[in-house]
Amino acid sequence: MVRNLIQGALAGPVGGGVARAVLRALHGHPALKRTNFRGRTVSLAGGPALAAGATAGAIVHRPEHAAAAAIAGLGSGAVGLYDDLVGGRPEHAAKGFKGHLGALREGRVTSGFVKIAGVGAAGLAAAALLPRRRKIDVLLGAGVIAGAANLFNLLDLRPGRALKAGFLVGTPLSATGPLGAAGALLPADLNEEIMLGDAGANALGALLGVAYTAKTGTLGRLAALAGLVALTAASEKVSFTKVIEGNTVLHKIDQWGRKPIEPPVAPPVEKRKPSPYPRG
Structure with a gap:
């Protein structure tokens, strides 16, 4: 019991420390520069930083599940990073599960x-x-x-959204390792300095999925899977962003800590000098 408390107390700082260290190492890498939904230049370094930090924290918290956490966190993060890096190329173009499966039938193996x-x-x-x-x-x-990995990826469309969802899901699971990494990166994500990308969102979701699975039996896993399938199916037809913006409570949570929307700046009116020549 005491050992579990100590491990839980250490997991958050370890996860946060590893996440910050990886972010410092990768933040300026030119290959990781991307443009976010508002046209700001951000870094994808948040993805590998979250994957590494959240995995390290999860291992410290539950050493008995270390192999499962490492495979889920780093594995999901690695394939997500691959999609982040090459997914924008024309040969990998496809959207959604159906799009990627359709491309496979055509003989194209997309990053997705x-x-x-x-x-x-x-x-x-x-x-x-x-x-x-x-x-x-x-x-x-x-x-x-x-x-869970896929659902968090679907949520990562606005600054801080996936990390906030991580706190909502991870707190009752006592997932202090992943949450320590999430907390370390939340200010930079909200400030639009970084984005999680598929690497970070997939890893966070997968690790929270591991934490949930480790605590539940057949019925608990079945209930969670049914909910995840329903949400994933809904995402094919309904925009999560529109749903969040249409709900007062969800919209307030989503906006908390984010940069305010800047009104468009009108172009200056050019004043014409009067012509020196008479009309007519």
């Missing part, structure tokens, strides 16, 4: 498909290393881990 397959494989391997190793439990656990 690599990410889907990689996250699924990481989730399956991680679930097999957690308690309750019956086939049904492993399959359900894999679905929860991979589904």
Whole structure:
């Protein structure tokens, strides 16, 4: 009991410290520069920083689940980073599960498909290393881990949104390691200096999926998977951003800490000098 308390107390600082160190090392890398939804230049360094920090914190908190956390966090983060780096190229163009599967039928292996397959494989391997190793439990656990990774990726469309969701989900799970890394990066994310990208959002979701799966049995995993499938299916038809903006409470939470929207600046009116020549 005392050891668990000590590990929990150390996990947050370790996760935050590793996240900050990786962010400092990668922040200025030119290959990681991207433009966010408002046209600001930001760095994708937040993704690998979160993946590394959250994984390190999770390992410190639950050493008995270290292998599962490492596979889920680093595996999901790695394939997410690959998609972040090359996903914008024309040969990888596709949207959603259907788009990536359609491209595969055409003979194109998109970075998005690599990410889907990689996250699924990481989730399956991680679930097999957690308690309750019956086939049904492993399959359900894999679905929860991979589904959570995908859901957090769908949420990462505005500064701070995925990290705030991480706190809402991770706090009742006592996932102090991932939350320590999330807290360390939240100010930079809200200030639009970094973005998580697929690397960070996938890793955070996968690690929270591991934390949930490790605490639940068949029914708990089944309930979570049903919810994740429903939300993922809804995302194909409904914009999460529009739903959040249309709900007063969710909109306030989403806006908390973010930069205010700057009104467009009208171009200066050019004053014409009077002509020296008479009219007519």
